[in-house]
Amino acid sequence: xxxxxxxxxxxxxxxxxxxxxxxxxxxxxxxxxxxxxxxxxxxxxxxxxxxxxxxxxxxxxxxxxxxxxxxxxxxxxxxxxxxxxxxxxxxxxxxxxxxxxxxxxxxxxxxxxxxxxxxxxxxxxxxxxxxxxxxxxxxxxxxxxxxxxxxxxxxxxxxxxxxxxxxxxxxxxxxxxxxxxxxxxxxxxxxxxxxxxxxxxxxxxxxxxx
Amino acid sequence: xxxxxxxxxxxxxxxxxxxxxxxxxxxxxxxxxxxxxxxxxxxxxxxxxxxxxxxxxxxxxxxxxxxxxxxxxxxxxxxxxxxxxxxxxxxxxxxxxxxxxxxxxxxxxxxxxxxxxxxxxxxxxxxxxxxxxxxxxxxxxxxxxxxxxxxxxxxxxxxxxxxxxxxxxxxxxxxxxxxxxxxxxxxxxxxxxxxxxxxxxxxxxxxxxxxxxxxxxxxxxxxxxxxxxxxxxxxxxxxxxxx
Numbered sequence: 331x332x333x334x335x336x337x338x339x340x341x342x343x344x345x346x347x348x349x350x351x352x353x354x355x356x357x358x359x360x361x362x363x364x365x366x367x368x369x370x371x372x373x374x375x376x377x378x379x380x381x382x383x384x385x386x387x388x389x390x391x392x393x394x395x396x397x398x399x400x401x402x403x404x405x406x407x408x409x410x411x412x413x414x415x416x417x418x419x420x421x422x423x424x425x426x427x428x429x430x431x432x433x434x435x436x437x438x439x440x441x442x443x444x445x446x447x448x449x450x451x452x453x454x455x456x457x458x459x460x461x462x463x464x465x466x467x468x469x470x471x472x473x474x475x476x477x478x479x480x481x482x483x484x485x486x487x488x489x490x491x492x493x494x495x496x497x498x499x500x501x502x503x504x505x506x507x508x509x510x511x512x513x514x515x516x517x518x519x520x521x522x523x524x525x526x527x528x529x530x531x532x533x534x535x536x537x538x539x540x
Numbered sequence: 541x542x543x544x545x546x547x548x549x550x551x552x553x554x555x556x557x558x559x560x561x562x563x564x565x566x567x568x569x570x571x572x573x574x575x576x577x578x579x580x581x582x583x584x585x586x587x588x589x590x591x592x593x594x595x596x597x598x599x600x601x602x603x604x605x606x607x608x609x610x611x612x613x614x615x616x617x618x619x620x621x622x623x624x625x626x627x628x629x630x631x632x633x634x635x636x637x638x639x640x641x642x643x644x645x646x647x648x649x650x651x652x653x654x655x656x657x658x659x660x661x662x663x664x665x666x667x668x669x670x671x672x673x674x675x676x677x678x679x680x681x682x683x684x685x686x687x688x689x690x691x692x693x694x695x696x697x698x699x700x701x702x703x704x705x706x707x708x709x710x711x712x713x714x715x716x717x718x719x720x721x722x723x724x725x726x727x728x729x730x731x732x733x734x735x736x737x738x739x740x741x742x743x744x745x746x747x748x749x750x751x752x753x754x755x756x757x758x759x760x761x762x763x764x765x766x767x768x769x770x771x772x773x774x775x776x777x778x779x780x781x782x783x
Contacts, residue, residue: 333633340630344621344655399613400620402595403671406611406680407634410594540597 334408334417335424342395342421351387355380355429363440370449373441375509377433378453378460382502383490384429385461389422389468390482398473411474411540415533419469423529426461433457448514455518456505462525463502464490469532474540501525547572548592548609548678548706549750553601555587563587566601566783568728568759569720570748571678574700577708579722585708586614586682588722592706593680608635610675614682614708616668620656624648624667627656631671642670645699646692661687669696679705685713720747727765729758730780731772739775743768755780 342348358380367373396404401414408414434454438445469475471485497503501524504517548571555564563584569575571592577585590596591603593611620627624643632639643666650663659667665687672679679700684707685693697713707714734740734756741749745764750757756777760768769779 333630333636337630337634340626341622346621397617397619399615399617402590402593402613403611403631403668404634405595406593406609407631407671407674409607 331413331417331420334404334413335420337404338392338395338414338417338421339424342392342425345391345395347391347395348388348425351384351391352429354387355384355433359433359436363437366443367437367441368443369512370437370441370443370445371452371509371512371514373437373443374434374453374456375506377436378456378505378509379494379502381426381429381433381457382460382464382493385422385426385464386468386486386490387464388425388429389465390472390486392418392422392425393469393472394479394482401473405540412533412537415474415536415540419465419529419533422465422469423462426465427458430454430457430461452514452518453509455522456509459505459518459521459525460502462522462529466525466528466532469529470535475532475535547604547606547704548680549602549604549748550588550592550598551602551604551750553588553591553598553603555584555591555596555599564591564598564722566728567722568748568750568757570750571704571706573704574714574717575706576714576717576719577706577722578710578719583722585722589680589682589706589708606677608637608675608677610672610679610681612665612668612672612679612681612684614686616664618657618661618664620664622656623653624650624656624659624663625652627667628670628674632674635674637674637676640670640673642673642699643667645695646670646688647695662689662692666692673699677704679703679707681705681707683708683710685709685711718747721761727760727762728781728783729760729765729769729772730782731756731758731777732780733776733778734772736775740768740772743771 362376405411405414434450434457438450467489468486471482476482493500493502498507501521505521508515508517550567550569553564553567556562579585591598593609646666648663648666650659656664669684732755737749737756740746740758745761746768747759
């Protein structure tokens with residue numbers, strides 16, 4: 331599994347399609363924290379809201395990095411769809427976690443308000459939860475669940491856009507509500523759990539569809 | 541149905557995409573040596589190869605294959621950014637297999653470190669073949685001669701000697717291999733009291749012989765079914781059904 335993860339990660343990095351979501355993430359983070367972004371936890375709410383669609387975009391990049399034919403060769407070489415889709419999910423989660431760590435560290439360095447270790451870990455949990463939700467949504471609508479990249483983009487865009495107005499009815503809303511009111515909540519861990527469940531469901535859906 | 545080393549078994553395999561027409565119907569095939577698939581375009585050769593390799597699931601029927609299968613698709617993609625050396629190294633690690641000399645034997649002349657998108661069609665095909673030959677048990681190759689020069693084509697024939705492989709071949713490169721014509725369909729004969737199944741397997745037109753409890757299922761090319769039935773009766777078998 332490690333060699334498969336290494337191969338898929340190397341393929342994504344070679345393809346350079348990851349640059350678009352990465353640059354959007356870095357650009358918006360720069361804007362968010364160009365001035366006083368508020369109290370520590372409050373400041374994390376903007377970057378958590380940002381990480382959700384960015385992680386979804388990155389997951390679609392990972393899922394579609396290999397074209398259909400090369401994916402078939404990888405499936406045969408690795409011994410089945412379940413191994414390949416699990417490895418692809420791990421790569422997407424890995425990239426999302428790197429962004430979650432970056433988003434958690436960024437305001438510690440740039441925001442004028444002092445951050446405690448507790449603030450940092452709450453932020454890390456919030457970002458991790460939002461990133462996992464994004465990866466889950468991205469994988470759920472990417473190949474092999476939906477074969478056409480056009481449908482994938484439309485479906486992911488629709489789900490991401492619809493998530494925000496639903497407020498506290500979604501796990502993303504739990505996180506943003508807690509951070510926005512500058513309070514720690516168990517719902518942050520709940521979001522991580524829901525995110526992991528969504529990623530697992532996406533892998534299962536992919537294996538069934540393939 | 542249990543698989544055993546180096547043999548692919550397809551048992552009553554059918555395939556349709558969604559609600560579309562049937563691409564394959566009730567196909568039974570045992571691949572234990574070099575087997576060539578023939579048939580016109582659209583007869584289901586690539587679909588059958590994908591099912592045999594494990595890329596596609598059949599709509600119905602069962603497939604048994606060994607652990608290490610090598611697969612070459614009909615068209616290797618031309619826009620791969622990874623270099624040939626990186627790709628083969630990664631595939632070797634994924635398979636836990638060492639390097640092979642297939643590229644050298646096929647006469648690869650491109651850059652091993654440049655992106656594969658810069659390779660010619662023939663050289664990209666050689667890379668695709670080299671990754672498939674990392675497999676130890678069975679090869680599933682869809683028109684593997686596509687883009688190869690005559691010397692590489694002859695070398696590929698030599699590389700396939702003694703291997704278990706299912707190959708689609710329009711050009712007749714493998715004259716001595718068992719041939720399965722998908723366009724021609726097949727006849728399935730159920731026999732009982734079979735004392736010499738090896739004799740049946742050796743008859744011309746017989747594609748597979750499978751023991752199923754007290755009976756034996758023989759899959760035969762349609763134009764040879766009468767001769768095989770006559771020979772089975774001569775050997776003392778009882779005929780249970782012919783479909």
